[in-house]
Amino acid sequence: ATGGRAQGASNGVACGSGQPVSVNLLWPTQPNTLDPNYDTLVMFAQISRNMFNGLFKLDDSMTLQPDLAVSYSQPDALTYEIELRKDVVFHDGSPFTSADVVATFDRIVKDQKLASKQRSYVSNIKSVTPKGDHAVNFVLKQPDSSFLKSLATIIYITPRSVIDKVGNVEFGKKPVGTGPFKLDSWTMGDSVVLTANCDYHGDKPIPSKVEFRFIAEPATQISSLQSGEIDIATQVTSDLTAALKSSRDVAVQSIDGNQTFWLSMNTKEGPFADPRVRQALNYAIDRTAIARQLLGGFATPVGQVYSKSVFGYTKAVSPYPFDPDKAKALLREAGYDSSRPLKIEFYNFRAELNPVQQSIASFLSDVGIKVTTRFDPNYFVDTWQSGKMGRGQVIIRSNNNLLMDADFALGLELDGTRRGMYFSSPETDAAIAKARGESDRNARQAAYDALNKTLYNLAPVTFLYSTDGIYGVSTRVDWKPRPDGAIYLANVTKRR
């Protein structure tokens, strides 16, 4: 397949002539670096994607489009030949060339001090080689149909000359990119301000400045929005939408998101090795009540580890019904009853999920499971990620499907050849690999449909729900949310 040249149609507005726009990122911690290739958090990316470009990008309908690339060709399943734009300059004026692309990938893979968290997303790349100044060749280890999406959503191209000169730390403080905005100032713990980059190669950015605020308090975020201090509030909780609906200057905008939640557990040993127990957990939880009531209807129960906006979602696989009796029956079958109840330790490592965790715990107790809830911010790093999850432990997990592709979630959670640490089977692994290597869209979807049915029955995790992206948006601002949660500000206009 070939992609067309990304050509920004002129929008007829003078560069930087618009009102400044302010977006709050509801961030419990603060960004400590603006290096776009360090973390994989959505938060980081929100700033990075306005200052940097990837080789590709997803447009508003989640279709792949070239960005710094002009076109690509795929001589075989493992090789991608990508041609690059020639008219791009970094914010410091230096030209963008294939050397920058190669250096970007080299840095992610090899720089131990940087210890980039994006490393796993490029681990399937065997080599990146320049072909002249404006073309590069990627060779993969295994076929991967979502590869280009990862170039579109995670990896941003950084200037080799700048990083060589100032080093990672300094670059993290004063990043230099190719994007529509460049760094103006960064007030630690308060905000990052970007100004319009009128040398931008695409559509000229409209706002003179954009500001990313870091208000961590949901209530404060709402009051700042109402007072006009910020224009876009992200990650609004459902309980707070009520407060917003009453105000005329602010609108609530929501969209089916890419974030999906489930309970992860160790199915390789202990009680969860028995599929009946795992199914019982699935039947025990009233995910509809959680979605409707606790989450105010801004969530959709699912029976998969991705939401319906993600490629690979199977409509035919509906969520588990709430059936406590069946859950009890399954538990009894598996040998657990009131005299010998199933005991589980239920972990959560994100404070904002405490209500959900407690609600789920309550449902599980109702079918006779003895639940101990634990909050441990380090559980993910210490235990889950290092493969030390014990018997009978359950953790609430979620995934922002950055690639908008089923393979992303499967690779992180259920693919035994990649990270599926707590579940894997030869059959599902093979099915995942097959779907991954399938280059035809429809064939790929069919492969996922089959896989999703299998996974539903195997219940390797307890499926929960996918959430909507909820935003509070000033009515003066012309902006629409995207399913992948990305916020691009170059085209945003704001009335006085």
Added chain:
Amino acid sequence: MSHATSLPLRPQPQSPSKARPINLRLLIPAGLLGVIVVIACLAPWISPYGPNSQDLSARLLPPLWQAGGSTKHLLGTDDLGRDILTRIMYGARVSLSIGAIAVICRMVSGVLIGLVAGYFGGPLLTFFMRLGDVQLALPTLVLAIGVIAALGPSTSNVILVLAITGWVLYARLVVSQVIVVRRQDYIASAQLLGASHCRIIFKHLLPNIIPSVIVFASLDLGLMMLTEGSLSFLGLGVQPPEPSWGGMAAGGRALISTAWWIATLPGAALVVTVALVNVLGEQLRDRLDPRLDATRSA
């Protein structure tokens, strides 16, 4: 002749056993505190709800007196539909027991160290006092952040932090008193009778400093409850869903503009309880140890 010491104009401090009869000022706070303790103990029998039993259909109900309030939930419900009053009653258990355990740990370790170091003096005293200086250079919450960052948040780690940051204060109090009492002739007199160190420490020193320790501890109890509340509020202390007042306040903070009662009512319970403890401590101070004016810092 000379040296007949004249009486100071200020009235002499009252001797403990000559204390004024128990009066209402002591009885009322003590009684109210007793009621709180009883409620905490009997919570399962008083409340029809469990502390963690959710009812998603009764979420965010306001307290009785507000529009939409219901007699089923006198103080309203939280975001999971749990009864706030019930959780406050259970929260009293956490707050009081952690406060009491922490104070006892601090007191016992501090008093023992203070007695021994103060009595023997010399390098032992220097060692502990220097250790105390280092300790005091790290405010409780700072050390709490350090230790909890390292060990993870949990109830037992909270008590650990409170105990290790507290012994110094007790030890200093005891040492300052021991140094005074030690110079008293009755200690020399006991030495002359051949009393052992152990007897002198526990029979002669301890009874004479214990009133100020008790007063200090009673004032400290309030402070410990506040500190526990703060740590739980920061998410470093008691972990949800266990109902602690600080944790409940933290949980309801995001909803302050829509459901003010979730965050404020548990905090109010803490205010009332700590105020009672403090009033009681003040009364004890007036009674037992009018000169002690311990400075308290958070």
Added chain:
Amino acid sequence: MRSRFINRLAFSVLVMLGVSAITFLLMFLAGDPAALLASEDATAAEVEAIRKAYGFDRPIVVQYLDWLWHAVQGDLGVSYQSRRPALELILHALPNTLLLIACALALSVSTGVIVGVLAATFRGSRFDRLVITGSVFVQSLPSFWLGIVMILIFSATLRLLPTSGFRGPSYLILPAVTLATFQVGTFARMVRSSMLEVLDSDFVRTARAKGASAGSIVFGHALPNAALPIITVVGLELGGLYGGAVVTETVFGWPGVNTLALSAITSRDMPVIQAFVLVVGILVVITNLVIDMLYTILDPRTRGAR
């Protein structure tokens, strides 16, 4: 006085060494630092490589001495999170915390002194009783609760003041008041009791016997003497404030060292936590030193001693 100062200085250095040792040990309580640094799906070999790269494979004493040597030069390691120097992060946030504390302290000391002096002068009056009760009450207020209630009243309901962040003087009001409230109680009581003690002392009686006026007795004789214990308490409280502001900073989203440290807990960013603990420890030690010197200057009895 010189030798006293040098003595105190040497002692302070000793305390700082103790603080540094505790700080360093925190890191080892936290578990394997290399694993913390590694990316989410690092292999054992990758972790090992990071361990080597950061020198976590050396004996602990060597690591401490090395760490201390770097610490003395202002290098407290690099944040696991941001890869920026931990000390730089802390020092960047420190001015905000200091500003908040200074405002709170100015507020609480001035209020406390005024109220305490008045209460002592009119001992036993209704005002005096109000001060006593008020300060006990104020000392029972947890700052998280006070902060939330003030946000509820002044921001959510009256919409008078901003609640979070720091973008101008009005952002300072609520946090400073919250932080000062507890202290006002402490100071008012302290000032009152030390004023009472001084007012009852023999030399005040002497001043009265000379025919001095009430004002000259309170301000000329009593207050300069009562100031000594007050300064000590202010010093103690100030020491507690450096880290004690954490709740207030959290409630009001204040971009200070405490919120920074708190957020570092979530990612167990130990170098940042260490830098925080060390910096606060040093601040406390310096405060104590300054208070001690101030005391010496104000009290001729300690000044003249040898």
Added chain:
Amino acid sequence: MPETKLPKPDLAPPLLSVRNLSVRFGQGNAEIGAVSDVSFTIARSATVGLVGESGSGKSVTSLAITRLFPKSAKAVIDGAIEFRGRDLVTMPEGDLRSIRGAGISYVFQDPLSALNPVRRCGEQVAESIRIHEGNIDRGQVHARVVQIFERLGLPRSRAIYDSYPHELSGGMRQRVMIAMALACKPALLVADEPTTALDVIVQKQIVDLLRDAVREFDTSLLFISHDLALVASLADEIVVMRDGKVVEYGMTDQVARNPTDPYTQQLWKAIPTLQAPPRAPLGARRPGGTSSGNDLLKVTDVRHSFVRGKGRTTAPFALDDVSLSAREGETICVIGESGSGKSTLARCVAGLIAPDSGSILFNGHELVGATAKTWGTVRRDIQMVFQDPYASLNPRMKVADLVTEGLLINRISSAKADLRHQAIELLEMVGLKASHGDRYPHQFSGGQRQRIAIARALALRPKLLICDEPVTSLDVSVRAQIVQLLMDIQNAEGLTYLFITHDIALARQIADRAVVMKQGRVVEAGEATHVIDRPTQDYTKALRAAVPDMPAAFERHPLPQALRHASRP
């Protein structure tokens, strides 16, 4: 001298007249009547002495004159106080302020606490001038202060102007205090026990200074003291107070010659004088008892310094090569002013302090550097009675337990009944009742407490009893009783006393031998009568001279020897 000055000139009104003064403190149930129905007058240029034991209301009376009570005391003053014809009781505070300092000024007991510690001495005196004479030139005030200092015999008066109180000695501080009081040339100077906190020798200097100053500045003086002899040596008239009431009031002569009140008589008796006959010699005191003549205690070249560490050789020594010895059954008195090392010596002998060097031989055992084993055998033989009976009894133990604690510790007796029996016996021995055993120390008066302390020390039947100023902190009237009790016990039991006192007259009456100490050194030692009556050293002579002279009238009517007549209660 008294004959030339008539105490009550009938024509001119008195400078100050106090009529039916009563002072109450507190309110309601807690009300304390401190002083009631006190009347006296002070004539121009006259000196009136106010005497009485502790708590008798002397200070309250003097403070009531210008209402100097702290607000917190809630004092209620009744009666009439007229100063130059104006009633001070009803006078508003503002007017009274102009009288304080200028009309009536005060010298208080403890000059360290009575001077503001953070202000310079000179400034404090200058303040007094500035308050009453308005804003006069700074230099002028300075000059005047320096001048007063000079007149009061303060050396280097300019330097003293700039000193803080803590930098001066007690005597100098008291002179500053007196300078402050005299700065505005008051008509009446009230001196409330101005010498009580001072050393015997300095005490005499200050009294002499006051006597001269009053004459030079031509002021009246109200001199308050618990020491009748001292007052008698100074005053024209004497007021004796007891329990807040005046029990005797008259010309000094008359009060000395014909005391009508029994309490006043008792006070006179209780004063040890240098004229009284000394004690019977050792051999004659104990019926049938003969002293072995052996030294029970032999102290040789004991040296001790409290200053540790470097510079030890030049360190000030609290004890500097002290030697003494005591034979069995004997009383040896150690005499010396405050800080001369008396208590340090006592504590070394008792084993509470380990001396740096020297030898202490007790009953054949070397105590310096002795092992725990040696101490085990010697411990109970050396006991001590301390100066302050308030501090030497554990306030949280019952009297019976206090008295028998030694028996329990040394496992002489542990049965409850036996201990109880022993306690009663001991209490009765010191003149207390069996029922007293169940009380706590604070329920007793100072004298009773000292009896308890003696019983406690005697429980172990020691051979040597060290008495460190055992009567100094007691009221004059009970001192004699306690001393008598000690003497009686010695006569009965034959133990040896190491008796420490700063009172040379008392020492003369009880000691067989005397040791005079000064700055850690023994300056004179020998037979008590010999050393005290015929001193060879200046220091001993000064101590002797510091004992107030008895008024001539009194000497003409010698009272019976105090000690022989004071009986057990």
